Every structure is written in structure tokens, then in C-alpha cells.
Amino acid sequence: MSAKGFTNGKTYHLRLFVAGEEPNSRKARDTVRHLCETRLKGRATVEVVDVLEDFQAAIENNVLVAPTLIIAPPEPPITIIGSLRDVRKVLEALGLPEEGEDA
């Protein structure tokens, strides 16, 4: 691992809005978990909101589709819509340079 990508010293708060056990939501949840265990290890807190149970939270955050991942801090907030299938796009949005190839 190149130290470069990790030394930006930022901490992340990830809020993932899911629609119950709907397949895309499940996929997104897995991806977020994976990210937190690898690239974001020790620097991220995660909160998962099921919009089917807590629609109010979704409305408050202007979330209309699920899954939606909102990352804040760092500011400005980043919104990523979808199952997070494309991890590179997520890392790009986080400002983390790609390192080699994800196993």
C-alpha cells in the first residue's frame, strides 16, 4: 500500500440509505463494509438507514432513491447513488487515489 493515499488524514462519516433487503441495497451495504475494513480502516464511521422504516430521515436528507450514500464529513458532502458496484468511482469521489488493483 502506498502511504500517499492514506496520509490525507481525513476522517469520514458514511451514511448509507437502503431500502430493506432489496438487492442493490444489500450490495451497497457490502461494499461500504468492505471499504471500511480496507481503505478507510480506522477513519470512518458508518450509519445505515433503512428508508422503509425511517422515511423521515430520508426526507430530512433529501434522499429519494435507495441506495444512496452520503459522505460528510469531510465537507462538502458527497452523494453517491446506486449499488456502489463501481468502487473506483467511490474512491474517486472520496479523493483517494487508486492504488494498484483491488484484490
Next chain:
Amino acid sequence: MTNERNQTFAGEMRGRVPLKKIPTGIEGLDQILEGGFPRGRTSVVIGAPGSGKTVLGLEFLYRGALAGEPGIFIGFEEPAEEVRENAATLGWDLAALESQGRLFLLQSGIEPDAVLSGEFSLKGLLGIISGKAREMGARRIVLDAMDVLLRLFDEPASVRAQLHLLNGWLKDSGLTALLTLKPRETEPAREFQEFFYSMADCVVDLEVRVVAQVATRRLRVVKYRGASFGRNEYPYVITEDGFRLVPVTGLLLDHQPFGDKLPTGIDRLDALLEGGYFRGSCVVVAGEPGTGKTLVASAFSARACKAGERVFYLSFEESAEALVQNVRSAGVDLQPHREAGLLDIEALMPEAMGAEEHLLFLMDRVERTDPQHVILDAISACERMGGKRAAMEYLMRTLHFLKTRGITVFLTNQTSGAKSQLEISGNDISSMIDTVIFITYVQGDGETNRAIQVVKGRGMAHSNQFREFVITKQGLMIQDFYAGAGGVLTGTARKIRESADALELERLELTRRAKRAEIESLKARLEAELQEAQAELAALDMEWKRVREDRERIVRMRGGEKNGPGPRGQ
């Protein structure tokens, strides 16, 4: 209260058989939809940017909320704050309804800078809406700019799946739904549009057309499952009060009968018209530029106001101030009547807006101020509202609207010759016109005079002789050119008789010229008709010749057959 609502709610869910309609509250649209959108079902509004589909959706919710049906608005394109601001310009206080729990604006988080990674489902959205709808007892829902939402899906198959999901959810929800989207010509969006067409029970198409630099908007109901609806294209506008359609009513059937006679404000003209214009009739003064059409209209306006009646004068040619000043120099004073609040003058540039907006403007004004008489000066300018067809539509609808209310309509029309008195942009409106007054120039030696003639007077005997029309600083006058057969010499004419012989001769000369012009134009027309007939005759001759030749050929051929071994030969 809530119980009752729940009961109807449940009732609808059970019995999907009879189609109930829910009024949109938009005047005109409910008429076309013959009651409104299908209750508990989905309607789709398709319209280009600027066609007002968001306004239509919002108004549907706004009027519903006021009528006790809470609604949810979900905009995929505009932030909720913008929607609120736009609504405020129409005088709708959405925030107030929101705080009362009668309306809810759900803002989409689909900002342009949102990152898209992988698929997603509408399940979340539907879950959120379900929760909110239950919480506030919503009955109506608008999903605005569905196309923006669908753009997020990159695979057609997944869009189809999402649309089915949405469709099923809407059906089960019992909500009366309105989806709006922009028309798309390209695949795969086109395919989705077709899906919307098929899933909706009612489809409304909004179109913006730009004709002659003027935008005109038209609404058409494309589909209404299980119900009848108006099938025409209906012009509509977005006014200060929201979405408005030009009401569609019957044709000439409900026009009011004529009333009493109204003085024209020009002494001798009253005599020519046997007392004046009929109340509630439609009068046209036609003539070339500068012949004094506006003066005749103003004289009538002033006279009517003097009798305490209200006149709305709509000028397409000059400002109110210019109009008042110009006619004052001919002895017609409009200002006191304006000040008394009897005369309402409005100047509008025809090209300032489309024909529908013009029509609605006039209708609004007439409804508000309730005039007995309306002047349009001049209808020849209406073409500048967006072409011939627009002018025609504007006039037909305006005349219809005013006549139905028993309002006297006074039109001026600028023409280029006697033949086109009743032509507006090449269209004949004569069926709507009751009285036609024609003013023309008559060239004398070294001077130009005006001649006036009543061409058509429905419901009255009238003289169709030409008279001289004189404009003086003291007012408008009509004088006899001559005492024709059955013509009665009045005081003025007698005075003319008494005046110098030279003047008399000059007038006779003018009359002669006017008559000659008339005869010449008639002659020219007859000659043209003759030529046409001759050409037709020649064509018929040719055809006859061909028929004869054909016959001869047949005879020849038959003759040949008879000689040969023809089976049919006797």
C-alpha cells in the same frame, strides 16, 4: 372526518370498476376532461420544457389541498425552494399549506453532481412516499420530471423493471397520481414514454409551438381510458392565476338576441342605420388607413358613456393617451368618460403575446369590469399575434365570448379595397358580423374626400348609398352626395343644396367618381369571372373532344371485332 375519508379511500380500493373523476380545479381543463383526472389512477402529462407541466401538476395539488385533499409533490428537476418561489409568483402560498399538513414538497437529492455507481431501485423512493402519504393522509401525488429520474438508469431492462414496480405501487396506493415528463424522440427514452402511455389511464399532451415569433401553447388529451373527453387541441396559457384553458363552448347557438338601438354618436349615421347600432350586435368599420375608423369607434364610445354605459376600448395601434389626443382634434372628447370610470382604454401590442393570452386578457378584463360595449381597434392587427390562423381563432372566440354575454362588439378593420371589407388576413368573418360600415377615399380635383357606406345591416333596412364623411374640428358629419332614388334630403343636405353651385357640382363629380369606381370594380370582377368561365368552357371543349375521339376509337375497334372471329360478336 378522517373516518369518512378512510371509508371512501377503502371503497375506492375495493371497487375499481366505476370510473370516478377528480376535478383538477383548473377551469377549462375539467371541462375538457369532462370532470377531471381519473380518481385513484395514474395520469401522465407530457410536455416540452416551458410548456407548464410543473405548473399544471402543482395547480392540481394546490387546488386539491384547498379542497381538502392533501397531496405530495416530488420534483426530480427543481429544488423544493424553487418550486415554492415559482408558486408564489402565481399567488400560491405553498408553505402555508405545507405547515397545515395539506401539502408536502419532497425534494429530490438527485443533484447534478451526485455520483452514480451501479444500480438502484425505486423501492426506497416508494417506501418514503408511502410513509409520508400515510402520515398526512395524502390523496394526490405528483411526480414531476420523471424523465430526469429515469436518466439515472443506464440499462433499459432495469428501467422497465422500475417502471413496473412504480406502476404496481401506484395502483395499490389508491392515490390519484400525475406524472410529468418531457417528450423524448430517441431510444431508449422513447420506449419508456410508450410505457407511460400504456400504464396511464389518462394522457395529456402539452405542446409549445412558435408561429411567427409568437409562442402558442396547446393542450390535447391523447387518451382517457374508459371515459369520453374533448378531442381537440385547446389553446392554453399560464396566467397570473395559473394554468388556464380557453373555454370551449358551443358555436353561435347561445348568442343573445339584439336589444335596443344605440346612437352612433354621429347624427346622420343614426339615420342611415335607422336609429343606430343594435345593442349586442357586432359592427365593423372597414376602410383604408386614415379614413377615420378610429373616430367612428370613438364617437360611439363617447356617446355610450354619455348615456352612462361602460365601454372597454382595446387598441392595438396606439397608446391610450395618443388615442384620446388624436380623436379630440376631431371633436370627440374621451377624457371625461375615462375620468368618470366609464371608459376603459387599454393599448396592447399584438405581438406582445400569443392569441390565447390576448383572448384571456380580454376575457379577464370583461369579466372584471363588465362593460356593455367592447371596441377592438383594429382587428387587422391581430395577424401579428402569431399568424392568420391565430388571428382568426382569436376573433372567432372573442366575438363568441362577447356575443354570448350580450355585449356590443365594435371592430375596426384596416383594408386595402372594397373587396376586402370583411377579410381579416384572408379569412372571411362575415358570418359573425351584423353591420358593416365602409369608409373609402374619393379623389377629387386637388383634394381627397371620404365616402361612407353601410354595406350590410343585419336585422335592419339600410341605405347602401355612398355619403360623404366629413371630419371637422367640431366633430364628425355625414353629408349627402346626392339625393338618390328614395333618398330623403335632410337639413344638412338642404344646406348643401343651398350652397354654391360650384360646390354642388364638385360633389356631383365626387359622387360620379365614386360610382364609377364601384362600377369599374364590379366590371373587373365580372370580367375575371367571364375569363374564368371561358377557360372552363375551353377545358370542357377539350374534354368533349377527347371523349368523342375515344368513342370513335371504340367504334372503330368494335367494327374491327365484328369483322374478326370475336367470340362476343352476335
